[in-house]
Amino acid sequence: MTASSEVLNIKAIKVSCHDCSLAELCLPRGLNQAEITELDHAIQHRRTIHRGDHLYRMGDRGRSVFVVRTGSIKTYLSTGAGDEQVVGFHLPGEILGLDVFDNEQYSSGAIALETSSVCELSGHHFEEICKTVPAMNTQMCRLVSREITHDHEMLLLLGKKTAEERLATFLQSLSERLQKRGLSGTKFNLSMSRQDMGNYLGLAVETISRLFARFQQEGILTVERRLVSIRNPAGLKSMISSHQHGQPVRSAQK
Amino acid sequence: MTASSEVLNIKAIKVSCHDCSLAELCLPRGLNQAEITELDHAIQHRRTIHRGDHLYRMGDRGRSVFVVRTGSIKTYLSTGAGDEQVVGFHLPGEILGLDVFDNEQYSSGAIALETSSVCELSGHHFEEICKTVPAMNTQMCRLVSREITHDHEMLLLLGKKTAEERLATFLQSLSERLQKRGLSGTKFNLSMSRQDMGNYLGLAVETISRLFARFQQEGILTVERRLVSIRNPAGLKSMISSHQHGQPVRSAQK
DNA sequence: CGGTTACTTGATCGAGCTCAATTAGTGTGG
DNA sequence: CCACACTAATTGAGCTCGATCAAGTAACCG
Numbered sequence: 088m089t090a091s092s093e094v095l096n097i098k099a100i101k102v103s104c105h106d107c108s109l110a111e112l113c114l115p116r117g118l119n120q121a122e123i124t125e126l127d128h129a130i131q132h133r134r135t136i137h138r139g140d141h142l143y144r145m146g147d148r149g150r151s152v153f154v155v156r157t158g159s160i161k162t163y164l165s166t167g168a169g170d171e172q173v174v175g176f177h178l179p180g181e182i183l184g185l186d187v188f189d190n191e192q193y194s195s196g197a198i199a200l201e202t203s204s205v206c207e208l209s210g211h212h213f214e215e216i217c218k219t220v221p222a223m224n225t226q227m228c229r230l231v232s233r234e235i236t237h238d239h240e241m242l243l244l245l246g247k248k249t250a251e252e253r254l255a256t257f258l259q260s261l262s263e264r265l266q267k268r269g270l271s272g273t274k275f276n277l278s279m280s281r282q283d284m285g286n287y288l289g290l291a292v293e294t295i296s297r298l299f300a301r302f303q304q305e306g307i308l309t310v311e312r313r314l315v316s317i318r319n320p321a322g323l324k325s326m327i328s329s330h331q332h333g334q335p336v337r338s339a340q341k
Numbered sequence: 342m343t344a345s346s347e348v349l350n351i352k353a354i355k356v357s358c359h360d361c362s363l364a365e366l367c368l369p370r371g372l373n374q375a376e377i378t379e380l381d382h383a384i385q386h387r388r389t390i391h392r393g394d395h396l397y398r399m400g401d402r403g404r405s406v407f408v409v410r411t412g413s414i415k416t417y418l419s420t421g422a423g424d425e426q427v428v429g430f431h432l433p434g435e436i437l438g439l440d441v442f443d444n445e446q447y448s449s450g451a452i453a454l455e456t457s458s459v460c461e462l463s464g465h466h467f468e469e470i471c472k473t474v475p476a477m478n479t480q481m482c483r484l485v486s487r488e489i490t491h492d493h494e495m496l497l498l499l500g501k502k503t504a505e506e507r508l509a510t511f512l513q514s515l516s517e518r519l520q521k522r523g524l525s526g527t528k529f530n531l532s533m534s535r536q537d538m539g540n541y542l543g544l545a546v547e548t549i550s551r552l553f554a555r556f557q558q559e560g561i562l563t564v565e566r567r568l569v570s571i572r573n574p575a576g577l578k579s580m581i582s583s584h585q586h587g588q589p590v591r592s593a594q595k
Numbered sequence: 596c597g598g599t600t601a602c603t604t605g606a607t608c609g610a611g612c613t614c615a616a617t618t619a620g621t622g623t624g625g
Numbered sequence: 626c627c628a629c630a631c632t633a634a635t636t637g638a639g640c641t642c643g644a645t646c647a648a649g650t651a652a653c654c655g
Contacts, residue, residue: 164497168582172497186493188479188486195493217471217478224471224478231485232442238492239440239449243418243426245499246543250643281602289500291644296603312602312652328422504611535634545612550635566620566634 112180150210158203366434404464412457
């Protein structure tokens, strides 16, 4: 804010949750000043990782969860057979590593898509703060719940949606998340490759490429390398779910 | 069933976690006697639901999570467009409804696959117990973590696996879960329809049927209506992941 | 620049879906 | 106890969406 605070940039690494612009999206949301102070004590340290670096690998022992501060991070699973599945893209304010609590080791890996910084919340401090700050426990439940709901929506996407619906859903979701962060929801850079997108959406890279070409032809968006501009947001939304089903199809109901 | 046991059935509803045979698989796991007593107070009541009944519907307001005591329950999501995605099958000792904490409404629906009973843990009591019994908080984190990991494995299944691999994975997982509950892992009844299985695995009913026929032909198992007998467990396991990939394919790595 | 990687575009193929017909359970009521 | 309706499951035939294979182009980077 003030010009003179420039000198304090080194301190920026030590920025507290009080001053963090992400506070409203992040763990502190809904906490009072005293509670945020407690939370601040629990944050072990801020770490920076570069494009392609692992934050943690599948199977790593640990007890920490992380919150993205800047940049973006993908999480993925790999099978013995060599193929991998991207399970999430994480933007500033989003939490990752929740899979560590089962037996104190990560069941997924996390790689930075670009230079990124994260706040680390160690398991020990995490348990402490859940005990001492009830609001924090509630907040944590909310985040975990959201994560599960999101994963379920991804199951629906992979289980039922067409290629077109998948990409449209992905772009729409990304757009909304960026907008919440004060960025443009209509013009943004993709931090992940076509490869990663395809992997995440259960599609081949070629399919992603062709879909982008088609969306462009139809005037839905323009895309140049990784820069996407949504031209027709309503059109994009209308592609998210299939319309043609007259009566319920592939029903889960009895 | 028997006329004489009717008298005791009423008591069955009031069984405590102390006496429950599921304790080792369920929430009380790792808790001491005093802590289990606290947990017992938090369990609001036991409920019985019949085949096809909803435990809760998508969008229902609430704050409770449930643990299956007997029977089995499926959870599912539905889109506006009318199609649905089964996101889980829940066996005794397994928790469901964790998606309720985000904004105090269920983002999924839950339907009994057969006559089932559940223990309800209300949100209020749940928060209380997490505060007063730290071990319970740890336990909860573990369960949530496991849920997330499982969902991620399902993303991998839907995103990368072939139809054969999907069904094999499903049967193997079911077999293991039943075995943990003291039931046979080689001969068991499927409580869900082919429809539900197909929906869950992202496959058409016909594909499930054909796969069962093929597995039978290959001597992997026999299936008669919903009764499955695994004849060659090693053979089943070997079908879980693709072998042919020489070098990493569809990689998530950069 | 030359080499590497990311992306695009075209042509072909196949796993699994859809449609259709049949069979086998499962009640339900007379 | 059986006839009827209804749902669940199987089996066959053909088709389609998106994968795979192949080639070319464009950005990036030492």
